Amino acid sequence: xxxxxxxxxxxxxxxxxxxxxxxxxxxxxxxxxxxxxxxxxxxxxxxxxxxxxxxxxxxxxxxxxxxxxxxxxxxxxxxxxxxxxxxxxxxxxxxxxxxxxxxxxxxxxxxxxxxxxxxxxxxxxxxxxxxxxxxxxxxxxxxxxxxxxxxxxxxxxxxxxxxxxxxxxxxxxxxxxxxxxxxxxxxxxxxxxxxxxxxxxxxxxxxxxxxxxxxxxxxxxxxxxxxxxxxxxxxxxxxxxxxxxxxxxxxxxxxxxxxxxxxxxxxxxxxxxxxxxxxxxxxxxxxxxxxxxxxxxxxxxxxxxxxxxxxxxxxxxxxxxxxxxxxxxxxxxxxxxxxxxxxxxxxxxxxxxxxxxxxxxxxxxxxxxx
Numbered sequence: 001x002x003x004x005x006x007x008x009x010x011x012x013x014x015x016x017x018x019x020x021x022x023x024x025x026x027x028x029x030x031x032x033x034x035x036x037x038x039x040x041x042x043x044x045x046x047x048x049x050x051x052x053x054x055x056x057x058x059x060x061x062x063x064x065x066x067x068x069x070x071x072x073x074x075x076x077x078x079x080x081x082x083x084x085x086x087x088x089x090x091x092x093x094x095x096x097x098x099x100x101x102x103x104x105x106x107x108x109x110x111x112x113x114x115x116x117x118x119x120x121x122x123x124x125x126x127x128x129x130x131x132x133x134x135x136x137x138x139x140x141x142x143x144x145x146x147x148x149x150x151x152x153x154x155x156x157x158x159x160x161x162x163x164x165x166x167x168x169x170x171x172x173x174x175x176x177x178x179x180x181x182x183x184x185x186x187x188x189x190x191x192x193x194x195x196x197x198x199x200x201x202x203x204x205x206x207x208x209x210x211x212x213x214x215x216x217x218x219x220x221x222x223x224x225x226x227x228x229x230x231x232x233x234x235x236x237x238x239x240x241x242x243x244x245x246x247x248x249x250x251x252x253x254x255x256x257x258x259x260x261x262x263x264x265x266x267x268x269x270x271x272x273x274x275x276x277x278x279x280x281x282x283x284x285x286x287x288x289x290x291x292x293x294x295x296x297x298x299x300x301x302x303x304x305x306x307x308x309x310x311x312x313x314x315x316x317x318x319x320x321x322x323x324x325x326x327x328x329x330x331x332x333x334x335x336x337x338x339x340x341x342x343x344x345x346x347x348x349x350x351x352x353x354x355x356x357x358x359x360x361x362x363x364x365x366x367x368x369x370x
Contacts, residue, residue, distance in 0.1 A: 004044055007064035008051070009150065011038045015356040016057045016179040023055055023182070048153050048223060049234050053216045053241060056178035056209065059157050062139065062150040063088070070147045071105045073115050079147075080119030088151045088226050094135040095120045101142035112140055116149075134225045155222035161208075162219040163272035164199065171199055172300045176358060178205045178215070180365060183354055184296060184334055188212075190250055191295030195288040195323060197254030200265030200280060202298055207274035210248045214241040248277045251291040255283040285319055290328050297324060297370075298334040300358070303342055314345045321346030324370055333368040340364070 012020045014037065021039045024032050027050055031042040038058070041047070051061045066083050070076045089095060097113035097120075106112055116138065121127065137152035159175040181202070186192065188210025194202040208215055217238060223229060256262040262282050269275040290297070301320060303313060317337075324333040325348060334353070337343045338361055343350060348368040356363055 005042050006044065006048070008041050008043055008048065009038055009062040009064060010041065010051060010055060010058040011060040011062065012058050013173075013176060013179070013357050015354055016175070016183075019179050019182045020055065020057045023057060024051070027051065027054055045223075045228070045230060045233060046237070049221075049237050052154055052158065052221050052223070053214045053237060055158060056205070056215050057175050057182060059159065059175060060152055060154045061158075063153055065138075065149040065151050067146060067148040069145055070142075071145050073106065073111065076106065076112065076115050076147065077119050077122075080116050080149075081123045083119075083123065083149065085120050085123045087228065089120065089124060089136050090225065090227055091124060091126060092129065092133050093225055094129045094131070094133055095138055096135045097138045097140055099140040099142070102144075104142040104145045106142055106145075106147075112142065116140055136222060136225065153221060153223040155220060158216065160219065161215050161272070163204065164201065164268050165271065172201045172358065174201055174205055174215070176356065177201045177300075178209065180298065180334070180336070180356070181206060181209055181296075183365070184298070184332070184367070186296050188248065188250065191252070191291050191293050192250070193253045193255075193288075193290060193295070193297045193328070194299050195255045195283075195285055195297065196299040196301050196320075197256050197265055197280065198261050198300070200254055200268050200278075202300070203252050203254040203265070203278050203280065204269055204272050204274060206252050207248060207269075207277045208272065210250065210252065211274065211277065212244055212246050213274075214238075217241055248274075250293075250295065251279060252277060253279045253281075253291055255281055255285070255288050257282065257284050285316075285323055288323055288327060290331065294330045296332050296334065297328045300336050303337050303339055313342055317342050317345035318347070321348045324348060324368065328370050331370050333370050334365060336363045336365050338363045 010020050017034045021034045024041050029041040033040040068079050097116045099109040099112035101107045139150045141148045159173045192206045265280050343366050350366045350368050352364045353367040354365040
Protein backbone atom coordinates (compact mmCIF):
# COMPACT_ATOMS: atom_id res chain seq x y z
CA UNK A 1 0.00 0.00 0.00
CA UNK A 2 1.56 3.27 -1.12
CA UNK A 3 1.49 6.35 1.08
CA UNK A 4 -1.28 7.93 -0.99
CA UNK A 5 -4.02 10.10 0.38
CA UNK A 6 -7.11 8.14 1.43
CA UNK A 7 -10.62 9.10 2.42
CA UNK A 8 -10.77 8.15 6.09
CA UNK A 9 -13.55 7.93 8.67
CA UNK A 10 -13.34 7.92 12.46
CA UNK A 11 -16.34 6.11 13.96
CA UNK A 12 -17.67 7.51 17.23
CA UNK A 13 -20.52 6.89 19.63
CA UNK A 14 -23.42 9.33 19.15
CA UNK A 15 -22.65 12.67 20.76
CA UNK A 16 -18.87 12.43 20.51
CA UNK A 17 -18.48 13.52 16.87
CA UNK A 18 -17.45 17.12 17.61
CA UNK A 19 -14.97 15.98 20.26
CA UNK A 20 -13.37 13.56 17.80
CA UNK A 21 -13.18 16.31 15.17
CA UNK A 22 -11.32 18.52 17.64
CA UNK A 23 -8.89 15.67 18.34
CA UNK A 24 -8.27 15.19 14.62
CA UNK A 25 -7.69 18.92 14.19
CA UNK A 26 -5.15 18.87 17.02
CA UNK A 27 -3.36 16.03 15.20
CA UNK A 28 -3.13 18.17 12.07
CA UNK A 29 -5.53 16.14 9.92
CA UNK A 30 -6.95 17.56 6.69
CA UNK A 31 -10.44 17.82 5.17
CA UNK A 32 -12.23 17.25 8.48
CA UNK A 33 -16.03 17.02 8.28
CA UNK A 34 -18.42 16.00 11.04
CA UNK A 35 -21.28 13.69 10.07
CA UNK A 36 -23.68 11.54 12.07
CA UNK A 37 -21.76 8.72 13.72
CA UNK A 38 -18.26 10.01 13.15
CA UNK A 39 -15.83 12.30 11.35
CA UNK A 40 -14.56 12.24 7.78
CA UNK A 41 -10.94 13.24 7.12
CA UNK A 42 -8.14 12.42 4.73
CA UNK A 43 -4.56 11.23 4.90
CA UNK A 44 -2.02 8.52 4.14
CA UNK A 45 -0.34 5.86 6.22
CA UNK A 46 1.06 8.36 8.71
CA UNK A 47 -2.39 9.78 9.39
CA UNK A 48 -3.94 6.31 9.70
CA UNK A 49 -1.30 5.28 12.24
CA UNK A 50 -1.54 8.59 14.14
CA UNK A 51 -5.33 8.46 14.40
CA UNK A 52 -5.25 4.94 15.81
CA UNK A 53 -2.50 5.82 18.29
CA UNK A 54 -3.98 9.07 19.56
CA UNK A 55 -7.77 9.25 19.21
CA UNK A 56 -9.35 8.97 22.65
CA UNK A 57 -13.01 9.26 21.64
CA UNK A 58 -13.18 7.18 18.43
CA UNK A 59 -14.19 3.52 18.15
CA UNK A 60 -12.58 2.70 14.78
CA UNK A 61 -10.64 4.31 11.95
CA UNK A 62 -11.89 3.21 8.54
CA UNK A 63 -10.41 3.58 5.05
CA UNK A 64 -13.03 4.21 2.38
CA UNK A 65 -12.34 1.65 -0.34
CA UNK A 66 -15.04 2.52 -2.85
CA UNK A 67 -18.68 3.41 -3.49
CA UNK A 68 -20.91 2.38 -6.38
CA UNK A 69 -24.54 1.93 -7.34
CA UNK A 70 -25.66 -1.70 -7.28
CA UNK A 71 -29.07 -3.35 -7.68
CA UNK A 72 -28.31 -7.07 -8.01
CA UNK A 73 -25.83 -9.62 -6.68
CA UNK A 74 -24.02 -10.39 -9.96
CA UNK A 75 -23.29 -6.68 -10.32
CA UNK A 76 -22.09 -6.53 -6.71
CA UNK A 77 -19.71 -9.41 -7.39
CA UNK A 78 -18.36 -7.87 -10.62
CA UNK A 79 -17.75 -4.47 -9.05
CA UNK A 80 -16.33 -6.04 -5.88
CA UNK A 81 -13.73 -8.02 -7.85
CA UNK A 82 -12.38 -4.81 -9.42
CA UNK A 83 -11.47 -3.15 -6.10
CA UNK A 84 -7.81 -3.01 -4.93
CA UNK A 85 -8.09 -5.61 -2.15
CA UNK A 86 -4.40 -6.48 -2.44
CA UNK A 87 -3.53 -3.18 -0.75
CA UNK A 88 -5.15 -4.38 2.46
CA UNK A 89 -5.03 -8.20 2.50
CA UNK A 90 -2.09 -10.58 2.26
CA UNK A 91 -2.69 -13.94 0.54
CA UNK A 92 -3.10 -15.67 3.91
CA UNK A 93 -5.39 -13.06 5.48
CA UNK A 94 -9.06 -13.95 5.76
CA UNK A 95 -11.86 -11.46 5.30
CA UNK A 96 -14.84 -10.75 7.53
CA UNK A 97 -17.59 -8.71 5.89
CA UNK A 98 -20.27 -6.96 7.94
CA UNK A 99 -23.12 -5.65 5.87
CA UNK A 100 -26.11 -3.39 6.48
CA UNK A 101 -28.82 -2.25 4.08
CA UNK A 102 -31.47 0.46 4.07
CA UNK A 103 -33.89 1.35 1.27
CA UNK A 104 -32.02 -0.83 -1.23
CA UNK A 105 -32.90 -3.72 -3.51
CA UNK A 106 -30.20 -5.84 -1.92
CA UNK A 107 -31.54 -6.36 1.58
CA UNK A 108 -30.10 -9.72 2.65
CA UNK A 109 -27.03 -8.73 4.69
CA UNK A 110 -25.77 -12.31 4.90
CA UNK A 111 -25.79 -12.77 1.14
CA UNK A 112 -24.16 -9.36 0.63
CA UNK A 113 -21.33 -10.45 2.94
CA UNK A 114 -20.92 -13.82 1.18
CA UNK A 115 -20.89 -12.20 -2.28
CA UNK A 116 -18.24 -9.68 -1.29
CA UNK A 117 -16.11 -12.34 0.42
CA UNK A 118 -16.21 -14.37 -2.80
CA UNK A 119 -15.24 -11.25 -4.77
CA UNK A 120 -12.27 -10.63 -2.47
CA UNK A 121 -11.01 -14.19 -2.90
CA UNK A 122 -11.43 -14.01 -6.67
CA UNK A 123 -9.61 -10.67 -6.82
CA UNK A 124 -6.70 -12.14 -4.84
CA UNK A 125 -6.67 -15.33 -6.92
CA UNK A 126 -7.25 -17.71 -4.03
CA UNK A 127 -9.72 -20.40 -3.06
CA UNK A 128 -8.78 -21.46 0.47
CA UNK A 129 -7.89 -19.15 3.34
CA UNK A 130 -6.53 -20.49 6.68
CA UNK A 131 -9.33 -20.36 9.25
CA UNK A 132 -6.98 -19.63 12.14
CA UNK A 133 -5.04 -16.73 10.56
CA UNK A 134 -5.63 -12.98 10.76
CA UNK A 135 -8.90 -11.62 9.43
CA UNK A 136 -9.49 -8.22 7.87
CA UNK A 137 -12.81 -6.56 8.69
CA UNK A 138 -14.65 -4.98 5.76
CA UNK A 139 -17.82 -2.94 6.28
CA UNK A 140 -20.43 -2.81 3.51
CA UNK A 141 -23.19 -0.23 3.83
CA UNK A 142 -26.08 -0.09 1.37
CA UNK A 143 -28.33 2.95 1.32
CA UNK A 144 -30.65 3.81 -1.59
CA UNK A 145 -28.83 1.20 -3.72
CA UNK A 146 -25.47 2.91 -3.11
CA UNK A 147 -22.87 0.49 -1.72
CA UNK A 148 -20.08 2.02 0.33
CA UNK A 149 -17.18 -0.27 1.26
CA UNK A 150 -14.72 0.48 4.05
CA UNK A 151 -11.69 -1.35 5.41
CA UNK A 152 -11.11 -1.29 9.16
CA UNK A 153 -7.60 -0.18 10.15
CA UNK A 154 -8.04 -0.61 13.90
CA UNK A 155 -8.82 -4.26 14.60
CA UNK A 156 -10.26 -4.47 18.09
CA UNK A 157 -12.37 -1.44 18.98
CA UNK A 158 -10.22 1.47 20.10
CA UNK A 159 -11.74 1.57 23.57
CA UNK A 160 -9.73 -1.59 24.22
CA UNK A 161 -6.58 0.21 25.25
CA UNK A 162 -5.14 -2.98 26.74
CA UNK A 163 -5.29 -2.08 30.43
CA UNK A 164 -8.85 -2.93 31.39
CA UNK A 165 -8.80 -6.69 31.70
CA UNK A 166 -11.10 -6.59 34.73
CA UNK A 167 -14.28 -4.58 35.11
CA UNK A 168 -16.76 -3.71 37.80
CA UNK A 169 -20.49 -4.10 37.19
CA UNK A 170 -21.82 -2.06 34.23
CA UNK A 171 -18.45 -0.56 33.23
CA UNK A 172 -17.99 2.66 31.31
CA UNK A 173 -16.25 2.40 27.94
CA UNK A 174 -12.86 4.07 27.85
CA UNK A 175 -13.76 6.08 24.74
CA UNK A 176 -16.88 7.44 26.42
CA UNK A 177 -15.02 8.30 29.63
CA UNK A 178 -12.30 10.14 27.69
CA UNK A 179 -14.90 11.82 25.47
CA UNK A 180 -16.79 13.09 28.51
CA UNK A 181 -13.62 14.55 30.03
CA UNK A 182 -12.79 16.30 26.76
CA UNK A 183 -16.39 17.48 26.32
CA UNK A 184 -16.30 18.98 29.81
CA UNK A 185 -13.14 20.88 28.89
CA UNK A 186 -10.95 19.10 31.43
CA UNK A 187 -7.33 19.29 30.24
CA UNK A 188 -5.39 17.78 33.13
CA UNK A 189 -4.42 21.08 34.76
CA UNK A 190 -6.88 20.80 37.68
CA UNK A 191 -7.69 17.97 40.14
CA UNK A 192 -10.16 15.26 39.18
CA UNK A 193 -12.21 13.04 41.49
CA UNK A 194 -14.52 10.09 40.82
CA UNK A 195 -16.16 9.15 44.14
CA UNK A 196 -17.85 6.07 42.57
CA UNK A 197 -14.93 4.89 40.46
CA UNK A 198 -15.76 1.19 39.96
CA UNK A 199 -12.92 -0.33 37.96
CA UNK A 200 -11.30 3.08 37.59
CA UNK A 201 -12.04 4.10 34.01
CA UNK A 202 -12.58 7.84 34.57
CA UNK A 203 -9.48 8.17 36.74
CA UNK A 204 -7.25 6.11 34.45
CA UNK A 205 -8.37 7.96 31.32
CA UNK A 206 -7.79 11.23 33.19
CA UNK A 207 -4.22 10.15 33.97
CA UNK A 208 -3.59 9.28 30.31
CA UNK A 209 -5.00 12.63 29.24
CA UNK A 210 -3.17 14.67 31.88
CA UNK A 211 0.11 12.93 31.05
CA UNK A 212 -0.44 13.31 27.29
CA UNK A 213 -0.07 9.55 26.86
CA UNK A 214 -1.27 8.11 23.57
CA UNK A 215 -4.12 5.70 24.43
CA UNK A 216 -3.19 3.23 21.67
CA UNK A 217 0.51 3.09 22.47
CA UNK A 218 0.60 -0.50 23.73
CA UNK A 219 -1.92 -2.29 21.54
CA UNK A 220 -1.86 -3.91 18.07
CA UNK A 221 -3.86 -2.71 15.08
CA UNK A 222 -5.33 -4.32 11.98
CA UNK A 223 -3.15 -2.20 9.68
CA UNK A 224 -0.11 -4.08 11.01
CA UNK A 225 -1.22 -7.05 8.82
CA UNK A 226 -1.52 -4.99 5.60
CA UNK A 227 0.96 -5.73 2.80
CA UNK A 228 2.27 -2.16 2.85
CA UNK A 229 2.69 -1.92 6.64
CA UNK A 230 5.64 0.29 7.54
CA UNK A 231 6.90 -0.85 10.92
CA UNK A 232 9.59 1.84 10.96
CA UNK A 233 6.97 4.58 10.60
CA UNK A 234 4.88 3.16 13.43
CA UNK A 235 7.96 2.80 15.65
CA UNK A 236 8.89 6.43 14.96
CA UNK A 237 5.38 7.65 15.80
CA UNK A 238 5.38 5.62 19.01
CA UNK A 239 8.75 7.05 19.99
CA UNK A 240 7.51 10.55 19.24
CA UNK A 241 4.44 9.87 21.39
CA UNK A 242 6.56 8.69 24.34
CA UNK A 243 8.74 11.78 24.10
CA UNK A 244 5.68 14.03 24.23
CA UNK A 245 4.50 12.66 27.58
CA UNK A 246 4.48 15.11 30.48
CA UNK A 247 4.39 14.90 34.29
CA UNK A 248 1.02 14.83 36.03
CA UNK A 249 0.99 17.59 38.62
CA UNK A 250 -2.59 17.42 39.98
CA UNK A 251 -4.42 14.93 42.25
CA UNK A 252 -6.43 12.26 40.40
CA UNK A 253 -8.56 10.42 42.94
CA UNK A 254 -11.07 7.59 42.90
CA UNK A 255 -13.16 6.10 45.66
CA UNK A 256 -15.00 2.77 45.72
CA UNK A 257 -16.66 0.95 48.60
CA UNK A 258 -16.55 -2.54 47.09
CA UNK A 259 -13.12 -4.13 47.69
CA UNK A 260 -13.33 -6.37 44.60
CA UNK A 261 -13.99 -3.42 42.28
CA UNK A 262 -11.26 -1.37 43.92
CA UNK A 263 -8.75 -4.21 43.53
CA UNK A 264 -9.65 -4.40 39.83
CA UNK A 265 -9.13 -0.63 39.54
CA UNK A 266 -5.67 -0.94 41.09
CA UNK A 267 -4.70 -3.72 38.67
CA UNK A 268 -6.09 -1.80 35.68
CA UNK A 269 -4.09 1.27 36.72
CA UNK A 270 -0.95 -0.86 37.00
CA UNK A 271 -1.47 -2.31 33.51
CA UNK A 272 -1.95 1.22 32.16
CA UNK A 273 1.36 2.21 33.76
CA UNK A 274 -0.18 5.06 35.75
CA UNK A 275 -0.58 3.49 39.21
CA UNK A 276 1.78 6.05 40.76
CA UNK A 277 -0.21 8.95 39.27
CA UNK A 278 -3.59 8.16 40.83
CA UNK A 279 -5.01 7.73 44.31
CA UNK A 280 -7.56 4.90 44.60
CA UNK A 281 -9.00 4.11 47.98
CA UNK A 282 -11.80 2.10 49.53
CA UNK A 283 -14.29 4.61 50.84
CA UNK A 284 -17.99 5.13 51.33
CA UNK A 285 -19.46 7.90 49.18
CA UNK A 286 -20.64 9.84 52.24
CA UNK A 287 -17.11 10.01 53.66
CA UNK A 288 -15.34 11.28 50.58
CA UNK A 289 -13.18 14.38 51.16
CA UNK A 290 -12.06 16.55 48.26
CA UNK A 291 -8.34 17.15 47.72
CA UNK A 292 -7.05 20.73 47.95
CA UNK A 293 -7.88 23.13 45.15
CA UNK A 294 -10.78 23.19 42.74
CA UNK A 295 -11.36 20.88 39.81
CA UNK A 296 -13.81 18.39 38.32
CA UNK A 297 -15.80 15.77 40.22
CA UNK A 298 -17.39 13.28 37.82
CA UNK A 299 -18.90 9.80 38.10
CA UNK A 300 -21.00 7.11 36.48
CA UNK A 301 -23.44 6.19 39.27
CA UNK A 302 -25.54 3.03 39.07
CA UNK A 303 -28.98 3.47 37.56
CA UNK A 304 -31.97 1.18 37.13
CA UNK A 305 -31.52 0.27 33.46
CA UNK A 306 -28.17 -1.32 34.29
CA UNK A 307 -28.79 -3.00 37.66
CA UNK A 308 -32.53 -3.71 37.62
CA UNK A 309 -35.55 -1.66 38.54
CA UNK A 310 -36.33 -3.22 41.90
CA UNK A 311 -33.79 -1.19 43.87
CA UNK A 312 -34.73 2.36 44.86
CA UNK A 313 -31.70 4.44 43.86
CA UNK A 314 -33.05 7.80 44.97
CA UNK A 315 -31.24 7.68 48.35
CA UNK A 316 -27.95 7.11 46.53
CA UNK A 317 -28.55 10.10 44.25
CA UNK A 318 -29.57 12.24 47.24
CA UNK A 319 -26.29 11.29 48.92
CA UNK A 320 -24.41 12.04 45.72
CA UNK A 321 -25.97 15.50 45.62
CA UNK A 322 -25.08 16.09 49.30
CA UNK A 323 -21.46 15.06 48.74
CA UNK A 324 -21.10 17.19 45.61
CA UNK A 325 -22.66 20.22 47.31
CA UNK A 326 -20.97 19.95 50.72
CA UNK A 327 -17.53 18.45 49.96
CA UNK A 328 -16.80 19.95 46.54
CA UNK A 329 -17.83 23.56 46.98
CA UNK A 330 -16.37 25.66 44.16
CA UNK A 331 -15.78 22.61 41.92
CA UNK A 332 -17.49 21.65 38.68
CA UNK A 333 -19.73 18.62 39.15
CA UNK A 334 -20.82 16.12 36.50
CA UNK A 335 -22.39 12.68 36.25
CA UNK A 336 -24.22 10.59 33.67
CA UNK A 337 -27.72 9.23 34.14
CA UNK A 338 -30.58 8.31 31.77
CA UNK A 339 -33.37 9.02 34.25
CA UNK A 340 -34.35 12.65 34.78
CA UNK A 341 -36.09 11.92 38.08
CA UNK A 342 -33.05 10.14 39.48
CA UNK A 343 -30.81 13.01 38.40
CA UNK A 344 -33.10 15.57 40.01
CA UNK A 345 -33.01 13.60 43.27
CA UNK A 346 -29.54 15.11 43.76
CA UNK A 347 -31.23 18.51 44.33
CA UNK A 348 -28.31 20.12 42.50
CA UNK A 349 -28.64 23.08 40.09
CA UNK A 350 -28.33 20.77 37.08
CA UNK A 351 -27.81 21.47 33.39
CA UNK A 352 -28.28 18.77 30.77
CA UNK A 353 -24.90 19.29 29.12
CA UNK A 354 -25.06 16.56 26.45
CA UNK A 355 -26.92 13.43 25.34
CA UNK A 356 -24.66 10.40 24.89
CA UNK A 357 -24.90 6.59 24.76
CA UNK A 358 -23.50 4.19 27.34
CA UNK A 359 -23.71 0.54 26.34
CA UNK A 360 -26.51 1.35 23.89
CA UNK A 361 -28.51 3.25 26.53
CA UNK A 362 -29.18 6.97 25.86
CA UNK A 363 -27.84 8.90 28.85
CA UNK A 364 -27.65 12.55 29.78
CA UNK A 365 -24.44 14.16 30.93
CA UNK A 366 -25.50 16.41 33.77
CA UNK A 367 -23.37 19.26 35.09
CA UNK A 368 -23.60 21.65 38.01
CA UNK A 369 -21.51 24.56 39.23
CA UNK A 370 -21.11 23.77 42.91
